[in-house]
Amino acid sequence: MSGEKRKGSIILQVAILFALAIVASGIITFVTQHLRANQSVKQQAENHSAEIANEVSLAVREYPGYRWLLRYWLEHWDSMDVEYDVDFSGETETEAKYRSLHRRNPGLQLRYMEEEQIEALSEEDQKLYAEICYSWLITRVDTIKQTHKVDYLFCVVTGEPYDTQFFLFSAADPGAVRGTDYEEVYPLGHVVRDLGESQHEAMGSACRKASHLADAGDYVDYYAYLCEIDGRPVLIGLTSSLSELRADIDRQTWQETLSALIFQVILSLICLGLMSLFVLRPLKKIQNSIRLYERSKDSAGVAENLREIRSRNEIGELSEDVVKLTRELDQYMGRMESITAERERITTELALATRLQAAFLPHDFPPFPDRQEFELYASMDPAREVGGDFYDYYLIDEDHLCLVMADVSGKGVPAALFMMVCKIILQSCAMLGRSAAETLAKTNEAICSNNQEEMFVTVWLGILEISTGRLTAANAGHEYPVLKRPDGSFELLKDKHGLVIGVMDSAKYREYELTLEPGAKLFLYTDGVPEATNAEERMFGMERMLRALNTEPEAAPAHILQNVSAAVTDFVKDAEQFDDLTMLCMEYRGKGMSKNDDQAERKN
Amino acid sequence: MLTINKTKEKEELCLALEGRLDTVTAPQLEKELQGSLADVKALTLDFERLEYISSAGLRVLLAAQKIMNRQGEMKLVHVNETVKEIFEVTGFCDILNIE
Numbered sequence: 184m185s186g187e188k189r190k191g192s193i194i195l196q197v198a199i200l201f202a203l204a205i206v207a208s209g210i211i212t213f214v215t216q217h218l219r220a221n222q223s224v225k226q227q228a229e230n231h232s233a234e235i236a237n238e239v240s241l242a243v244r245e246y247p248g249y250r251w252l253l254r255y256w257l258e259h260w261d262s263m264d265v266e267y268d269v270d271f272s273g274e275t276e277t278e279a280k281y282r283s284l285h286r287r288n289p290g291l292q293l294r295y296m297e298e299e300q301i302e303a304l305s306e307e308d309q310k311l312y313a314e315i316c317y318s319w320l321i322t323r324v325d326t327i328k329q330t331h332k333v334d335y336l337f338c339v340v341t342g343e344p345y346d347t348q349f350f351l352f353s354a355a356d357p358g359a360v361r362g363t364d365y366e367e368v369y370p371l372g373h374v375v376r377d378l379g380e381s382q383h384e385a386m387g388s389a390c391r392k393a394s395h396l397a398d399a400g401d402y403v404d405y406y407a408y409l410c411e412i413d414g415r416p417v418l419i420g421l422t423s424s425l426s427e428l429r430a431d432i433d434r435q436t437w438q439e440t441l442s443a444l445i446f447q448v449i450l451s452l453i454c455l456g457l458m459s460l461f462v463l464r465p466l467k468k469i470q471n472s473i474r475l476y477e478r479s480k481d482s483a484g485v486a487e488n489l490r491e492i493r494s495r496n497e498i499g500e501l502s503e504d505v506v507k508l509t510r511e512l513d514q515y516m517g518r519m520e521s522i523t524a525e526r527e528r529i530t531t532e533l534a535l536a537t538r539l540q541a542a543f544l545p546h547d548f549p550p551f552p553d554r555q556e557f558e559l560y561a562s563m564d565p566a567r568e569v570g571g572d573f574y575d576y577y578l579i580d581e582d583h584l585c586l587v588m589a590d591v592s593g594k595g596v597p598a599a600l601f602m603m604v605c606k607i608i609l610q611s612c613a614m615l616g617r618s619a620a621e622t623l624a625k626t627n628e629a630i631c632s633n634n635q636e637e638m639f640v641t642v643w644l645g646i647l648e649i650s651t652g653r654l655t656a657a658n659a660g661h662e663y664p665v666l667k668r669p670d671g672s673f674e675l676l677k678d679k680h681g682l683v684i685g686v687m688d689s690a691k692y693r694e695y696e697l698t699l700e701p702g703a704k705l706f707l708y709t710d711g712v713p714e715a716t717n718a719e720e721r722m723f724g725m726e727r728m729l730r731a732l733n734t735e736p737e738a739a740p741a742h743i744l745q746n747v748s749a750a751v752t753d754f755v756k757d758a759e760q761f762d763d764l765t766m767l768c769m770e771y772r773g774k775g776m777s778k779n780d781d782q783a784e785r786k787n
Numbered sequence: 788m789l790t791i792n793k794t795k796e797k798e799e800l801c802l803a804l805e806g807r808l809d810t811v812t813a814p815q816l817e818k819e820l821q822g823s824l825a826d827v828k829a830l831t832l833d834f835e836r837l838e839y840i841s842s843a844g845l846r847v848l849l850a851a852q853k854i855m856n857r858q859g860e861m862k863l864v865h866v867n868e869t870v871k872e873i874f875e876v877t878g879f880c881d882i883l884n885i886e
Binding site for chain 1: 810841842843845846847850853875876877879880881882
C-alpha cells in the first residue's frame with residue numbers, strides 16, 4: 184500500500200516548522216533588541232552621566248558656602264595642605280584639624296556655614312575649614328566614583344576659549360596615587376593644557392547648554408555646568424567606559440531573546456498538544472475507518488465509527504464526506520455487480536448466438552461425401568461474435584445444387600438477425616424450384632415488405648445442374664464471382680448485376696447461364712476479402728486476391744481457401760479484422776470424373 | 788477518417804465528403820443527414836474526394852434517397868471510378884441519381 188511510503192507524522196512536521204519559526208523569530212528578536220539597545224546606549228550613557236554629575240553637584244551644593252570654598256581652593260591651592268582620599272575609620276589628620284578648629288570656635292557647624300560665617304573666621308581657621316571640607320568632599324566624590332564605576336570623575340575650572348582645565352578635585356579609587364604622571368590621579372591645582380579639539384567643544388557647549396556628552400567610541404566624556412566663580416565656569420566632568428554598559432545591554436538582549444524563545448516554545452508545545460488532540464486524533468479515526476472499510480466494505484460500520492467526530496470544521500466535513508463516499512461506493516459496487524452479471528449474460532448469449540449462427544450454416548466438409556461430381560469448401564470468419572456474411576449450399580433435388588454467397592449491410596447482432604431471415608427466405612424460394620432470378624426477386628419482395636431499417640443484402644445465387652454442368656445464376660449487387668476454366672487460371676466473371684435485396688420491392692433480376700467444364704472451379708467471396716485493410720489503410724484488392732487464387736490453381740478447394748486466407752492474413756498483419764471474411768470454392772468434376780480419378784490425374 | 792464539408796443555400800444542401808465512408812464513419816454521415824435534411828429540397832453529395840464506400844455507407848445513401856424521394860431530389864456528383872464500380876456492382880446506380 185502507498186500508505187507505507189507516507190509514514191510520518193503531521194505533528195512532527197508541524198513541530199519542525201514551529202522549531203524553524205522559533206529559531207527565525209529568536210534571530211529577529213535578538214537583532215532588533217540589539218539594534219534598539221545600541222541606539223539607546225548613548226541615551227543611557229547620557230542619563231547615567233547626568234545622574235552621576237548631579238550627585239556630585241549635590242554633594243558640592245550641600246555646603247551652603249560652596250562658592251566660597253571653590254573660590255578659596257582656586258585661589259589658595261598652592262598654600263593648602265590637603266589630605267586626599269581619607270579613610271575615616273581611623274585617626275586622621277582631618278579629624279585633628281577639625282578638633283583644633285572646634286576648640287577655637289566652639290559650636291561651629293562646619294557643614295552648614297554660610298559665606299558670612301566663614302568670612303568671620305580668622306585666616307588660619309578659614310584655611311583649616313577649606314582643607315577639612317576638601318577632604319570630606321573628595322572622600323564623598325571617591326565614593327560616588329566607586330559606586331558608579333566611572334573611569335574619571337572630576338571638577339575643573341575653565342574659561343574661554345576652553346583650552347585649559349584647572350583641577351579642583353578628581354576622584355580616585357582606593358590605593359590610587361596622587362600625582363601628575365600617567366595613571367596618577369591629579370591633585371588640587373593641576374592644570375591641563377594639551378586638550379583635544381573635542382574637549383574644547385564639549386566644555387564650550389557644556390557652559391552654554393549646562394551639560395554635554397562627547398561620544399568617543401568606547402568612551403564618553405560628559406561635562407555638566409556647576410556654577411561660575413569670578414566669571415569662570417566650573418564644570419563637573421566624567422569619563423566612563425561604554426564597554427560595561429554595552430555588556431549590560433548584551434546581557435539584557437540575550438535575556439530578552441531567551442525569555443521570548445522560552446515563551447514561544449511553551450506556546451508551540453501547547454499548540455502541538457491541541458493539534459494532536461483536535462486534529463490528529465479524529466484524522467486517525469477517519470483513517471482507521473477507511474482501512475476498516477477497505478477490509479470489510481461495511482459503510483454502516485464506518486458511519487457508526489465516525490459518529491463520534493462532531494467537530495464543526497473541515498475535519499467534521501471530511502468525516503461526513505467519508506461516510507457519504509463509502510455509502511456511494513457500496514451502492515456503486517452493487518450496481519457494478521448487476522452490470523457485470525448483465526454483461527456476462529450478454530456475453531454468454533453472444534457466444535451461444537455465435538455457435539448457433541455457425542451451426543446454421545452448413546459446416547461439415549466434405550458436405551456431400553457420396554457425390555463425386557463436385558467438391559466444395561467454404562469458410563466464414565466474422566469480424567465480431569456474429570456476422571452478416573453468409574454462404575449457403577444445398578441440393579434442391581438430385582441434380583441441382585444451389586450455391587449462395589451473401590453479405591448483409593452492417594455488422595454484429597443486427598446484421599446476423601437480418602442474415603438469418605435472408606438465408607431462410609432464399610432457401611425456401613430456391614427449394615420451391617424457382618430459377619435463380621425468381622428466387623432473388625421473391626426474396627427481395629419479402630424483405631422489402633418489412634424493412635424499416637434500410638438494411639439490405641447483396642446476394643449471388645447460382646443453381647448448378649450437376650449432370651450437365653449448366654450454371655444459371657443471378658447477382659443482386661454482390662461481388663463478381665471468380666471462375667477458373669479447366670487449363671485456365673482464376674478470372675473475374677463480370678456478370679450482370681441487379682440491385683441489392685431490400686431496397687426496392689420492384690427490383691428485377693436478370694439471369695445468366697454458363698456451362699462449367701469438368702475441372703472448372705468457382706470461387707465466391709464477400710467484400711471482406713478484397714477490402715481487408717492493413718495498418719497503412721491499404722486494401723488487399725482484387726489483384727492480390729486473384730494472385731493468391733492462382734498460386735496453386737489446381738489445388739483442392741479447401742487448399743485454395745487456405746491460400747487466400749493466408750495471403751490476407753499476411754497482408755493485414757496486426758491490423759484489426761474489420762469486416763467478415765467469407766469464401767466458398769466449388770470444383771466441378773462432372774459425371775465422368777470420380778474424385779479418385781481426379782487425384783490420380785493431379786499426380787500425373 | 789471522414790470529413791464532411793457542408794454548404795447550405797436556402798433549400799439546397801451540399802455535402803462534400805472526404806475520406807472513407809465505411810462502418811466506422813457511416814454513422815457520422817447518418818447523424819449529419821438526420822440533423823439537416825428537414826427543409827431541404829435539393830441534396831447534392833460531392834464524392835470528388837471520397838476514396839471508398841462500404842455497404843454501411845450505401846445504407847446511409849439509401850436512407851437519404853428515401854427521404855429525398857419524398858421532399859425533393861438528391862444527386863451525387865464527381866463520383867470517381869472506384870466508387871462508381873461499387874455502385875454498379877451493387878446495382879445502386881439504378882436507384883441513385885449519379886451525374
